[in-house]
Amino acid sequence: MNDLLAIGLDPVTRILIALGPILLLVGAFYLLDSHRLVSPRQLLQALLAGGVCAGAGFVLNNLLLRLSGLSLLAFAIMVAPVVEELLKAAFGAWLVRTGRVGFLIDAALLGFATGAGFALVENIYYLNMLARSDLLVWSVRGLGTAVMHGGTTAIFTVIYFGITRGRGDRRPGVAALAVAILLHGLFNRFLVHPLWTTAVAILVVPPLLAVAYRVGEHRLQNWLGTGMDRDLKLLRLIRSGEVGSSPLGRYLQELRSRLGPARAVDAFCLLRLQAELNLVVQGGLLLRQNGLKAELPAEVGEKMVESSRLQRSLGPTGRLALRQVSPWDGGHPWQLRKLEQWRQEIPS
Numbered sequence: 001m002n003d004l005l006a007i008g009l010d011p012v013t014r015i016l017i018a019l020g021p022i023l024l025l026v027g028a029f030y031l032l033d034s035h036r037l038v039s040p041r042q043l044l045q046a047l048l049a050g051g052v053c054a055g056a057g058f059v060l061n062n063l064l065l066r067l068s069g070l071s072l073l074a075f076a077i078m079v080a081p082v083v084e085e086l087l088k089a090a091f092g093a094w095l096v097r098t099g100r101v102g103f104l105i106d107a108a109l110l111g112f113a114t115g116a117g118f119a120l121v122e123n124i125y126y127l128n129m130l131a132r133s134d135l136l137v138w139s140v141r142g143l144g145t146a147v148m149h150g151g152t153t154a155i156f157t158v159i160y161f162g163i164t165r166g167r168g169d170r171r172p173g174v175a176a177l178a179v180a181i182l183l184h185g186l187f188n189r190f191l192v193h194p195l196w197t198t199a200v201a202i203l204v205v206p207p208l209l210a211v212a213y214r215v216g217e218h219r220l221q222n223w224l225g226t227g228m229d230r231d232l233k234l235l236r237l238i239r240s241g242e243v244g245s246s247p248l249g250r251y252l253q254e255l256r257s258r259l260g261p262a263r264a265v266d267a268f269c270l271l272r273l274q275a276e277l278n279l280v281v282q283g284g285l286l287l288r289q290n291g292l293k294a295e296l297p298a299e300v301g302e303k304m305v306e307s308s309r310l311q312r313s314l315g316p317t318g319r320l321a322l323r324q325v326s327p328w329d330g331g332h333p334w335q336l337r338k339l340e341q342w343r344q345e346i347p348s
Contacts, residue, residue, distance in 0.1 A: 022116045022123070022146040029112055036288045037106040039341055046091075046110045050117025050153075053087040057118070058125070060087075081184035085152060088114055089177050092157035102334030104158050108209060111157030115150035122149070144198030148187045151205030152180040228282050231275040231327055238272045255321060263314065267322055270310040273303050274327045274335075281335050284342060296342060304336055 030043060060083050065075050092111050094100075101107040123145055159176035183204060237252060256264040280300060287293065311319060319326070328335060 019120060019124075022120050022150075025143075025146050025150060026113055026116050029109055037103060037285075037338075038109050039345075042100070042110060042341075043113050046095075046113035047117035047120070049091045050088065050114040050119075050149075051121040053084070053091060053114070054118040054121035054125075057084045057087050076188040077185050081181045081188060084118070084149075085156070085177060085180045085184055088118060088149070088153040089156050089160075089180065092153055093160055093173065095157065096161045099334040099337055101157070101161055102338065104162055107157045107161040108154045111154035112150040112209070114157075115148075115153030116146055118153070119145045119149035144187070144202070147198070147202055147205050148184065151209060152183050155183070155205070155208055156180040228279065231278045231282075234271060234275045234325065234327070238268050238275075252325065255325070259318065259321060263318060266310050266313055267318060270307060270314065271322065271325065271327070273307040273310070274333075277303055277307065277335055277339060278327045281338055284338075293345075296339070300339060301343065304339060308336070 026043065026047070030038070057080075061075075061080050064079055064083065065072070068075060068079060070079065091114055092107075095110055096107065101110060156176045156179070159179065160173050163173075163176070186204075252268075255267060259267055277300070280297065284296075314322070
């Protein structure tokens with residue numbers, strides 16, 4: 001039996017062994033995204049980014065290994081996880097900071113795809129370094145590597161997005177990175193036992209991702225429900241010009257006195273555009289959840305341009321004053337990117 005499994009594999013078979021478990025996991029995770037928050041193009045970009053991170057990690061790890069004088073196992077446990085998780089986390093943080101994720105679900109999916117791309121390149125490299133390979137061992141290790149790299153990057157991206165968006169405090173991001181590094185180091189601790197490494201990865205990572213997915217689904221449904229009601233209420237207040245005695249109305253009154261007449265007009269116009277575009281996004285997500293696509297209103301493009309102009313005009317201080325009532329988070333709203341993506345898919 002061992003002779004049948006320990007065989008010399010041709011390059012195509014090696015690549016399939018490295019590719020199969022990873023793409024199956026990414027595909028399964030993508031199918032869970034009923035609202036199609038992430039497009040196939042975004043998934044491919046994340047996979048490619050992970051592959052680039054793997055190439056950079058290979059160069060840096062080899063350089064640091066020569067300089068450190070550590071044994072290969074000690075380096076794999078103490079140094080390699082830091083280098084590799086920093087590279088993947090840099091891309092995950094960029095996704096969050098540039099508004100390419102709006103919910104925990106797409107943060108997890110894009111993070112997992114980034115780690116999967118890293119694992120894909122890593123598996124192909126190591127499989128081709130061996131003249132003879134144990135088919136069973138490398139099939140199992142390929143699965144474990146995919147779960148580990150995808151899982152640690154997804155966990156970082158979810159924590160980083162969930163805690164730090166709209167805030168200047170970077171400490172939670174450092175804590176999220178530490179969690180990813182510790183999980184990676186634990187995985188590498190059992191590198192010489194592929195079955196153990198895969199078991200550890202499967203026992204630790206999927207439950208954490210399942211929690212993130214459930215929380216993300218709850219928040220998304222909450223935004224689609226109560227968020228839509230809030231946007232409609234905000235629109236009614238702004239369009240009527242009669243700011244009532246509700247908490248939202250009182251805040252709008254305070255905002256008007258704080259910003260002054262001219263800036264208040266820009267601020268209210270921006271809030272109106274944000275609420276209107278939010279309703280378009282919310283409607284689109286609900287339709288996509290049911291397998292449908294809708295044509296975007298003709299004026300969506302003009303509203304997107306105008307909202308971006310008003311954000312620049314108000315500046316960081318003005319946007320900060322709007323934070324309590326603004327339907328959008330930060331200076332790079334994911335809603336604009338989502339609408340731009342849909343405009344490329346659907347004729348306006």
